[in-house]
Amino acid sequence: MQERKFAIQKATRYFRARRAATPGDGMRIVITGKGGVGKTTTCAILSSLFAEGGLQVLAVDEDPQQNLAFSLGYPPERASVIVPLAKNASYIEEKVGVPSGAGRGGMLRLNPQVSDVVDRFGITIDDHISLLVMGSVTAAAGGCLCPENALLGSVLRYIRLRRNEVILMDTQAGVEHFGRAMSAGFSQAVVVTEPSFNAYSVAEHSASLARELGIRHVHLVVNKVRSEADIRKTERLSGGGVRFTSVHYIPYNEEIIESEPDVRSIVLGRSENPVAESLRDLCLDICAASEKSERDIISRPS
Template sequence: MLKVAISGKGGVGKTTLAAILAYLFARDGYSVTAIDCDSSINLPSALGVKDVKPLSELREIIEQRVKGPFGIFRYNPKVDDVFENYSAINDFGVRVLVLGTIKKGGEGCFCPENAFLRAILRHAIFRDDVLILDMEAGIEHLGRGTAKGVDVLIAVVEPGTRAIETLGRIEKLAADLEIKKIGVVVNKYIDSPKVAELIGSISHPILGIIPYNQCFIQADLENLPPYRLCDLKPFEEIKKNLLRLGKQK
């Protein structure tokens, strides 16, 4: 089943896209798991669920599962029960998890929390669900082994010169992690010749273009999931193109 990671700079609309794609896949009968991998936790509320405990805070369980005798770490701790017990199911059946903070270089990369969280991601990759990962701007903390299980990396960009710079960084990270397929979603689109020229310069497949729309701000102000208020036609197109790209060899 399709495994998707969504990346882009902060505020570009990754979480909105992740939530609406999860909604559309679940509506169409797929089993869906959505994981918030961003340190600023927004995906649960965008999917209409509350009080999902970050898995990085399960300190006692992490100690029990990861640390073996003589201080040796287990690379593949048992996590399937944690996956079931510390997730929430929203009102249309999407399983929602919050990863929490993965430590990065200089903070002690190889630590129990990282081993545990990466085991969670590996477990998610091998489940027979559509998997949607709402990533931070960087995707390097996926780890190479987990990243190989990602079918498509979606780069969300806004129309502007910095979009190309952001896309370049995402391309490099994807190459380092051996992710083969990148699809681009242009968000907050405003029709103009310069924007059209910019989009025309993107070499990767354009999965879809989402016009600038105040409804996303309104949904946030009313604390409603965006799929309750906003036009879903652009997202339907993205979903269709995403499935097509995911099936390509």
């Protein structure tokens, strides 16, 4: 545990030093997968692990279930009344110029200025983690020019321009939403699955889309692994399919169930937890992929 913890701290110190010397984009990671496989739990634990290494983290909740605040340990009585940006009628009208729910028509500001969004609506979890609850427009068709989508599109573009921090976005379940507007500007994806055919099929589809949309580094997290048979099954399902930057098998762990909704306790606690240890390895692979991308950019012919 200590060796991996120190390795993350070393990697993140290097990351901060590079950012100080040559300020840049930071790490932008989108987390996707089938519903119920543990996307939100993974996002919360990764946020805590990067924060443990001293990095500033912006966790973005795009899932309409809005469970990320609970998983990050925000008080339940306050988390349950958070209004996502997609339903913040006054902010939508202020920025877009058309009331929420107006649908098509009207003079929308398609690129509203939203640089105040994190300062106004970001939730401080601790000294290193902030949370932005976006929500999603679940009833809107693809490309709908409604006020809600105009606002969320601008917020996504602004988030991608923020610098010198780790941005982790927990997306809604499935792949229907996973398009260019969602993924553009994100350099890495974490695809979460379980050792089942249905979950892995969604994961492989998500990974293929991520590659097509220009996300170079796609990491696979196989969650809730109970046996070597689960690992062999996943390897069999993945035979000849998408090639991932890294693959991580996360053991099924009762402590996760017992600690819900605040799963950060498995990172912050003193005892070693196998889920946290496995995800520490993922953090190291994300840091390594980020460093490789920087080297490729620097060495690319102009």
